[in-house]
Amino acid sequence: MTFKLQPHHLTRRLALAALAMSALAGPSLAAEPTPVNVSYQVTIHGVPLQLADDNGWWAEAGLKPGNMTSFVAGAQQVAAVPSKTWDIGLMGGPPALLGASRFNLQTVLILIDDSRANGVVARATDYSAIKSDPVKALKGKQYLVPANSTSDYAAQACFAKLGLKPGDVKAVNIAPGAIVDAFKGSDIPVGAVWYPHFARIEKTGGKLLCDGQSAGVLVTGNMVVRPEYLTENLDTVARFAAMFLRGMNVMRADRAATLASMKKFYDKGGVSLSPEEMTGEIETRSYWSLDEQLKWFDRSAGPGKLDQESTRLAQFFKGAGTIPDVLDAKAYINPTVLNYINSHPKLKAFAEGKPGAL
Numbered sequence: 001m002t003f004k005l006q007p008h009h010l011t012r013r014l015a016l017a018a019l020a021m022s023a024l025a026g027p028s029l030a031a032e033p034t035p036v037n038v039s040y041q042v043t044i045h046g047v048p049l050q051l052a053d054d055n056g057w058w059a060e061a062g063l064k065p066g067n068m069t070s071f072v073a074g075a076q077q078v079a080a081v082p083s084k085t086w087d088i089g090l091m092g093g094p095p096a097l098l099g100a101s102r103f104n105l106q107t108v109l110i111l112i113d114d115s116r117a118n119g120v121v122a123r124a125t126d127y128s129a130i131k132s133d134p135v136k137a138l139k140g141k142q143y144l145v146p147a148n149s150t151s152d153y154a155a156q157a158c159f160a161k162l163g164l165k166p167g168d169v170k171a172v173n174i175a176p177g178a179i180v181d182a183f184k185g186s187d188i189p190v191g192a193v194w195y196p197h198f199a200r201i202e203k204t205g206g207k208l209l210c211d212g213q214s215a216g217v218l219v220t221g222n223m224v225v226r227p228e229y230l231t232e233n234l235d236t237v238a239r240f241a242a243m244f245l246r247g248m249n250v251m252r253a254d255r256a257a258t259l260a261s262m263k264k265f266y267d268k269g270g271v272s273l274s275p276e277e278m279t280g281e282i283e284t285r286s287y288w289s290l291d292e293q294l295k296w297f298d299r300s301a302g303p304g305k306l307d308q309e310s311t312r313l314a315q316f317f318k319g320a321g322t323i324p325d326v327l328d329a330k331a332y333i334n335p336t337v338l339n340y341i342n343s344h345p346k347l348k349a350f351a352e353g354k355p356g357a358l
Contacts, residue, residue, distance in 0.1 A: 033059060034236050035066030039077045039086035042070055042269030043194075044281045045111045045221040046090055047258065048247025050265035057246060060358055061239040061350065070269060072175060075148045078102065087229040088240055092150040096222035097313055100332035101323040104227045108337040109241045110293060110306070111221035112248075113286035115213035117195040118154035121206040126189040130209060134162035137189070138169050144182055144191035147173040150219045153316055154212035155192035161215045166319055180204065195284045196277040218309040230334070238340040242351035245341070248287040249353040258282060290351050294342060297335040306333055 040046040049068075052058050058065065069086055071077045074095025080086065081103045089099070090111055099105035120143070122130050130137040138159070145152045152171065159169055169190070174182050176193050180200045183191045190209065191201060202208060212219040223244065225237055251258045259278055266273055273281065288296070296306040303311075307329035314326040341347050349357035 033062055033064035034239075035064050036236060036240050037067040037069075037085065037087045038065070038090070038240075039069045039071060039080065039088075040090040041073065041077075042266060042271045043221075044262070044285060045092075046070075047251065047262050047265055048111075048244045049090075050261040051247040051250055051257070052243050054261050054264070057243045061243045062358070063236070063239055063243070072177070073146055073149065074098075078105075081105065081226065084226070087226055087233070088237065089224045091222060091224060093218075093220040093222050093310070093313060094148050094150055094153050094317065096224045097310065097317060097327075097332075098148055098322060099224055100327060101317075101325075104332065105224040106227055106230050106332055106334040107222045107224050107310075108230070108237065108334050109223035109244065110288055110296065111223055111244070113288065114150055114194065114219040114221055115154070115217065116211050116286075117281075117284040118151045118192070118219045119195070119198040119211040120155050120158045120190055120192045120209045121183075121198045121201045122190045122209045123183075124205050124207050127207045127209065130162075130189070134159075135164055135168070138162070138164060140168070140170075141190075142170045142172050142188045144172050144174050144179050144186075144188055144193075146176045146179070146193065147171065148317075148322060149176075149194075150212075150221075151176075151192040151194050153313060154210075154215060154217060154219050156316060156320075157212060157215035157217040158192075158210035161210065195280055196273055199277060199280055217312070220309075225337075230336070234336065234340060238337050238344075238347060241337050242341050242347050245290050245293075245351040246353050249289070251282065251287050252289075255279075255282065290338070290341065290348065293338050294335075297333065297338055299330075299335070303329065304333070304335075 040049065067085055074091040077089050077091050078095050078099040081099060096105060096107050126137060143155065145155055172188065176197055179191055179193045179197055183201050184204055198208060223241060230237055262278055296304060298304050310329045310333055311326060317323045318326050341351050346357050
């Protein structure tokens with residue numbers, strides 16, 4: 001018996017076929033680029049934004065810059081969350097945790113491994129005494145540091161390694177850009193800040209005492225997303241994160257392109273670095289690929305490596321009284337975006353820097 005296909009059957013089959021093809025193809029580009037509202041700091045964390053501008057990646061990803069807001073530090077970024085002026089934020093791990101505690105900000109990507117770039121610098125005149133007997137030399141003294149920062153976390157790990165207990169050295173909060181002059185103009189024996197500031201202190205009478213890596217802690221820059229925005233705009237966030245991963249590929253592999261975009265980004269933000277400092281900015285950081293990100297976020301065998309490091313950070317902040325409780329890392333370390341990128345071949349290829357992927 002011959003079956004005659006009726007018009008309504010044909011329409012239904014075409015619709016199902018289109019749906020299947022769409023599922024196979026992955027996320028589709030919108031006819032008009034989607035604006036993305038981003039907060040950032042004029043540090044190396046934000047250089048992939050400039051690389052995206054310089055290489056046309058925004059349009060390739062179906063996106064365009066929306067409200068792009070720069071802040072001097074992560075604490076100010078977190079304070080601006082209720083205003084909803086930004087949806088995706090680039091900030092250090094400590095303020096990302098603070099934002100998770102206060103506003104349920106979701107960490108979806110590690111921007112950078114900053115462990116070697118956050119250091120404690122001692123006055124050259126105090127260095128030998130500190131190395132000889134850290135407790136005697138530093139207990140009851142002060143240190144200069146931007147509050148709630150990656151450098152403060154690294155500093156506490158350094159002090160613990162030196163045998164000091166929490167509270168033995170008192171923090172004096174200062175903006176990162178002011179720390180070099182403040183260090184020169186006071187008798188405070190140590191300061192904690194990130195590169196290139198600690199390198200500048202070294203050139204004006206300081207000596208690096210310890211950094212985060214030597215103290216055994218992971219110091220990160222995090223991509224965070226407002227939770228409701230992530231829920232409603234997963235594809236947009238994934239495209240932005242893939243664009244960022246593509247930028248980190250360049251930062252690992254192409255020094256000349258990175259330096260060129262870095263100079264543009266810093267010049268626009270009013271940050272002046274010498275050629276030596278710009279090179280040092282790159283060399284003191286590590287940039288994780290998509291595969292490395294997936295491994296750090298992976299929970300297939302229990303709490304992931306990033307869960308464990310984030311819990312350690314949360315314990316530090318609870319001890320300092322910055323947050324009331326140690327959060328369950330599963331509540332804010334969110335692998336959804338990375339898994340989304342990894343499950344869509346074209347988007348994954350774009351993140352990995354393959355030409356013509358999208």
